[in-house]
Each structure stands twice: as C-alpha cells, then as structure tokens.
Amino acid sequence: MSEAALALSLFLHITATAVWIGGILLITFLVLPEFNRALKQHTARYQLLRRLRRRFTIVGNLALATLIVTGLLQMSNDANYDGLLSFNNRWSQVLLLKHILIIVMAATGLILQFGLAPALERTSLLLERGGGNEANWHRLRAREQVLARLVALLALSILAVSAWLTAI
Numbered sequence: 001m002s003e004a005a006l007a008l009s010l011f012l013h014i015t016a017t018a019v020w021i022g023g024i025l026l027i028t029f030l031v032l033p034e035f036n037r038a039l040k041q042h043t044a045r046y047q048l049l050r051r052l053r054r055r056f057t058i059v060g061n062l063a064l065a066t067l068i069v070t071g072l073l074q075m076s077n078d079a080n081y082d083g084l085l086s087f088n089n090r091w092s093q094v095l096l097l098k099h100i101l102i103i104v105m106a107a108t109g110l111i112l113q114f115g116l117a118p119a120l121e122r123t124s125l126l127l128e129r130g131g132g133n134e135a136n137w138h139r140l141r142a143r144e145q146v147l148a149r150l151v152a153l154l155a156l157s158i159l160a161v162s163a164w165l166t167a168i
Contacts, residue, residue: 001077013070020063021155028152050124091168098161105154112147
C-alpha cells in the first residue's frame, strides 16, 4: 500500500473511531442521562429518543463499516501480520483479543438495533398516541441502558487494546 493510501486509510479509521466510539460514549454517559432528567415527565421524550436512536444508528453503522474496511487494509499491510488464523506473535494474539471484543460489541449492538429498538419504537408510538404500557417502556429502556453501558465498556476496552497493539 502506498504511503498516501495508508495515510488516507489511517485518517478514515481514526475519524470513524471518533464518530463511533465517541458517539457511543457521549450519548450513553452525557446525552441520555440529562435528556431523561430534563424530560422525565414529558411525552415528547419518546419521539426524541426514537429520532436520536435512528440518526445515530445510520452514522454508527457507516462508521463501523469504515472501521472494518480500513482495519482490514491496515492489518494486511502490517509487518507483524503473518496471515489468516496465524497467532505466532504477541501482536497477532493481541489483535485476536481486539477482534473478539469487536465481535462481542457488534453482537450487542445488533441486539440493541434489531431486538430492543423495534420494541421501544412500538411502545413509544403507542404511548405517544395515548395507549401502550409505560411500565413496559421503562423496562425496555432499562434493558437498553444496560446494553448501551456494556457497549460503551467494550468500546473503551477496544481502545485500550488498540493502544496495546500500537505499543507492540
């Protein structure tokens, strides 16, 4: 890979990391807690949470796709890379740990995106229209918060392992 192509790949990778992991951390630990405090008794919170979830899903998925493509390009270009399923050196073993964390994080994100989010959408729409069960919405939101915190913890772990890889 040429120096210019590698630089572009690194730029895109770092930008996608900032968007994906930064967005997860910002939303999980700053936006949602304050949002819930400010709009605790307001019915507009259902619609606002739904819109925020939809917008970040698009941006987050695009960032994740960018991370996968640029990460694979960079991995195959690294001098420590010995080939697929070859874990003969410390770098490849740490990279395996990073990939396991990414897979767990992506799986958790898929559960959020395709399991929990649609249920929250339905419940929110019903509540906005005067129907639905608010206790069910709170139960789903509590589940969403637990999974979102797990994703955030995994994101921080991936950053730590990435730093470890760079140090090797």
